[in-house]
Amino acid sequence: MTHLLLIGIGTGNPEHLTLQAIRALNRADLVLIPRKGADKADLADLRRAICAEVITNPATRLVEFDLPTRDPATPGYIARVNDWHDAIATVWAETIAREGGQIVALLVWGDPSLYDSTLRIAARLEPAPRITVIPGITSMQALTAAHAIPLNALAAPFLVTTGRQLRDHGWPAGVDTLVVMLDGECSFQSLPPEGVTIWWGAYVGMAEEIIRHGPLGTTGPDIITTRAAARAAHGWIMDIYILRR
Known part of the structure; x- marks a missing residue:
């Protein structure tokens, strides 16, 4: 049986790895590295x-694979994502079978439990592997x-949501603090800005880190411009923000 190690790596800063993560990487026969173009x-x-x-074990091998992309022709968001996850699981299985690893590690941004589909993809593998999750520093913590x-806020709850949910359904009732993830469209633009403060960060914890903070009405436009420039410069962006009213 394959033993699959899903290792949270924070936001990509090696200093964010836990000792548990470092030990797990050094136990692995294979570390799978996805290529995304x-x-x-x-x-x-x-x-x-x-x-x-962090890897000092000479027997640990790094193996790269090309990550499948979502087919935009598939109707429906959930169907597109499910087909994409099926394709990724197939590539994982083929790579592991070809390379012959018994203990296989995958490095997961942040924590595998939070807005990440690595566990859902792993559940598609046949035969089912043994799975160990090593938690990492989440982007919220960073x-x-x-x-x-x-x-x-003091004695108050908060809610973690996505940009799509915020854009489609507005500010959820019953909470004054939102953590917004997976927002490629700066969905805070859809909100009335009065009385709202934003704390935003991109590449948080990395050398490229950019942060902004202030009233949404004045800081939001600056974030939109800064985000677009950073994405153009790097070809990708990972960002997250907190809204509080």
Whole structure:
């Protein structure tokens, strides 16, 4: 039986790895490195750099594979994602079978439990592998650390959501603090800005880190411009923000 190690790597900073993650990487026969195309080559480079810094076991091999892309012709968001996950699971299985690894590691941005589909993809593998999850620093932790703020207001709840949910359904009732992830369209633009503060960060915890903070009405336009320039410069962007009213 294949033993699959899903290792949270924070936001790509080797200093964010836990001792548990480092030990797990050094137990692995294979570390799978996804390639996402030339415009996102930095992501594979970051994974390789992490491995080069912390892996001391000469028997651990890095194996790269081309990550399938979502088919835009498939109708419906959920159907597109499910087909995409099926394709990724197939590539994983083929790569593991070809390379012959018994203990196989995958490096997951942030934590495999939070807005990440690695566990859902792993569940598609046949025969079912043994799965061990090594938690990492989430982007929420990295963002609040970068701004030196607590996540919630005193004795108050917060809600974690996505840009798509915010855009389609507005501010959820019953909470005054939102953590917004997976937002490629700066969906905060759809909200009335009065009385709302935003804390935003991109590449949080990395050398390229950019953070902004202030009233949504004045800071939002600056974030939109800054985000577009950063994405054009790097070919990709990972960002997250907190809204509080």
